[in-house]
Structures are given as structure tokens and as C-alpha cells.
Amino acid sequence: xxxxxxxxxxxxxxxxxxxxxxxxxxxxxPLSKATRAVMAAWxxxxxxxxxxxxxxxxxxxxxxxxxxxxxxxxxxxxxxxxGAMENLSLVSALLAIESALGTxxxxxxPRDIDIVLAEASAFDFDYAQDRxxxxxxxxxxxxxxxxxxxxxxxxxxxxxxxITVHDLSAPRVFRSRGGFGTHWQWPGSIxxxxxxxxxxxxxxxxxxxxxxxxDRHWVTIDRPQLFSLWEALYDKDTRxxxxxxxxxxxxxxxxxxxxxxxxxxxxxxxxxxxxxxDHWARLKANLSAR
Numbered sequence: 001x002x003x004x005x006x007x008x009x010x011x012x013x014x015x016x017x018x019x020x021x022x023x024x025x026x027x028x029x030p031l032s033k034a035t036r037a038v039m040a041a042w043x044x045x046x047x048x049x050x051x052x053x054x055x056x057x058x059x060x061x062x063x064x065x066x067x068x069x070x071x072x073x074x075x076x077x078x079x080x081x082x083g084a085m086e087n088l089s090l091v092s093a094l095l096a097i098e099s100a101l102g103t104x105x106x107x108x109x110p111r112d113i114d115i116v117l118a119e120a121s122a123f124d125f126d127y128a129q130d131r132x133x134x135x136x137x138x139x140x141x142x143x144x145x146x147x148x149x150x151x152x153x154x155x156x157x158x159x160x161x162x163i164t165v166h167d168l169s170a171p172r173v174f175r176s177r178g179g180f181g182t183h184w185q186w187p188g189s190i191x192x193x194x195x196x197x198x199x200x201x202x203x204x205x206x207x208x209x210x211x212x213x214x215d216r217h218w219v220t221i222d223r224p225q226l227f228s229l230w231e232a233l234y235d236k237d238t239r240x241x242x243x244x245x246x247x248x249x250x251x252x253x254x255x256x257x258x259x260x261x262x263x264x265x266x267x268x269x270x271x272x273x274x275x276x277x278d279h280w281a282r283l284k285a286n287l288s289a290r
Contacts, residue, residue, distance in 0.1 A: 011040050090117065090165070091145060094152040101159055112162040114287065119169040166283045171233070171260045171274040190226065193218045194259055196271045216265040219252045229256060236284060239277065 008018045015031040031039065093115060101110065156163055169175075177193040177200075194217050200206075201217075209215040221229070232240040241261040245253040255265045262273040 006043065009039060009043070011036055011043075090115065091148055091152065094149065094156065094163075097161065097163070098152065098156060098159075101156075101161065110161045112164070114164050114166060116166045116168050116283065119167070120175065164286065166279065166286070167275075168279050168283060169276060171276045173256060173259050173274075189220055189222045191218055191220045192256055192259075194265075196259060196262065196264065216255050219255050221252050221256065225253055228253060232257065233260075233276070234280065239281075241273065241277070 004017060004019065010016050010018075011031075015036045016028045017031065018026055018028055020026060097113065104110065153163060153165070172195040173192050176195050197217065201209075206217040210217050228245075229240075232238075232243050235243075240257050243257065245257070248254050251265075258265060258267055260274045260277070262269055262271040264270050
């Protein structure tokens with residue numbers, strides 16, 4: 001699907017897409033009415049020529065970066081998807097950069113490059129003995145990926161490319177014990193669990209504490225509340241730990257923000273704040289200084 005071109009899509013009678021399947025055989029995959037409507041809207045904005053990709057990586061040009069001695073006022077950002085850690089997108093990006101260097105004139109100096117890893121994949125930090133099943137199922141791939149990434153960064157550095165990789169992984173509360181993960185279809189509501197309690201108490205203790213209001217082990221938030229949390233996480237002026245939540249009658253947003261800041265539902269510090277807070281602050285400072 002990533003190589004799909006606009007002329008591979010037929011939105012007329014008998015709407016379908018042509019793709020190369022197993023054995024590199026061309027196959028026609030029919031589209032439902034709902035998918036056809038979404039695809040038609042997607043291809044209209046912006047309009048694309050027949051040979052252009054249907055799902056291009058998004059290039060975002062941001063202005064307002066003029067500084068003394070730096071005439072360039074525009075910076076380009078490319079937004080890609082694919083699971084930076086597990087699906088090798090970072091490795092692919094570094095290989096693409098290395099390949100692009102070969103097309104530059106010998107005396108050309110590459111620009112500084114910042115790569116932001118906005119990892120949101122679910123993970124489990126509650127220990128469970130799997131007797132080697134995890135290694136056999138492919139978890140060792142992540143170690144190999146890490147080593148390959150370091151070697152590629154070293155090779156690019158020797159070629160004069162300044163690359164900074166920023167870790168901006170989503171907070172633990174969105175990724176562990178259920179959470180949000182990479183649900184791109186935006187569910188109507190999600191259940192977030194307290195990531196600061198370890199080990200997890202027995203279910204009956206959690207239920208008693210939850211409904212007797214002695215403590216909160218989980219929070220169910222709707223879509224608008226989720227949007228509010230994400231906007232607060234990436235606010236350029238105010239840290240989420242310093243934010244007030246008006247009209248938060250059930251204290252759901254307050255509770256989740258406290259978990260992110262290393263506090264329990266009552267507001268008492270019980271652990272270190274989530275690393276995302278420091279990573280976001282460093283990223284802002286780094287890019288503002290350019």
C-alpha cells in the first residue's frame with residue numbers, strides 16, 4: 001500500500017485498487033462505499049497527478065525562524081509513520097539520508113538534521129516469566145536494530161552530517177496496561193490505568209479502592225478529554241504539571257496529569273515524573289536555539 005499510485009485507484013463504477021500481491025501478481029481489491037468516499041476526499045486535498053503516491057510522507061514548511069546571520073526563514077519537517085522502534089523506520093530514514101548524500105556535489109555542506117521519535121507503541125513493564133518465548137518470537141530484533149542504528153549514525157557523522165535524534169515517546173500512562181497505544185481510529189473512550197503502582201494489586205483490592213474513593217487505579221476518558229491532554233502535553237509555554245483543569249468535575253484530567261507528573265491521585269509525589277516531560281523541554285530548547 002505504501003507504493004500505491006493515484007492511477008492504481010479506480011473510484012468509478014466497480015471502485016477498486018490495483019496492487020501487486022504474492023508472486024508479484026497484479027490483483028484488484030474492491031473498495032466498499034465508505035472506503036471509496038474516504039479515498040475520494042483524501043485524493044482531492046491536495047489534488048495529485050496520476051503518477052504521484054496516494055499516501056506520501058507529509059512535508060510541513062514552518063516559517064518564522066529568521067535569525068541574525070541566518071537568512072533562511074523556512075524549515076521543512078517530514079512526518080512519517082511506521083513504528084520508529086519496532087518497524088525499522090529510523091533505520092530506513094538513516095539509509096535514505098546516506099543515499100541522498102551521494103547525490104550532492106562534493107563541496108556541498110548538508111544541513112543539520114533533527115529526527116523526532118514520537119513512539120506510541122504499547123509496552124508491558126509488569127514482569128512475567130516467558131521462559132525464552134519472547135526471544136524466540138523476535139524481541140531480539142530490537143537489540144539488532146539498536147546496534148544498526150548506532151552504526152548508521154556513526155557513518156553519517158564521519159561524512160559530515162550533524163544528526164540529532166530526539167526521543168519523544170508518549171507517556172507511560174498511554175502505553176502500558178491497556179492505554180491508548182497506536183489506535184489511529186480514535187475510539188470514543190479509553191481506559192487509562194495508573195502506571196506508578198508496582199506490582200499491580202489484586203483485582204478485588206483495586207475495585208474496593210476505586211469505588212470507595214480511597215485511591216484511583218483507572219480513569220475512563222472520552223475523546224475531547226484525550227485531545228485536551230495531548231494539547232497540554234505539547235504546550236510550548238506551560239508544563240502539564242503546572243496546568244489547571246477548569247470544569248474537570250470528576251477530576252479525570254487532573255488524575256491523569258498527576259500520574260504523568262509522578263504523583264498519585266491525591267497529588268502526593270510517589271515516583272519520578274515521566275521522561276516525556278524532560279524530553280519535550282529539551283526538544284523545544286534545542287530547536288529554539290537553531
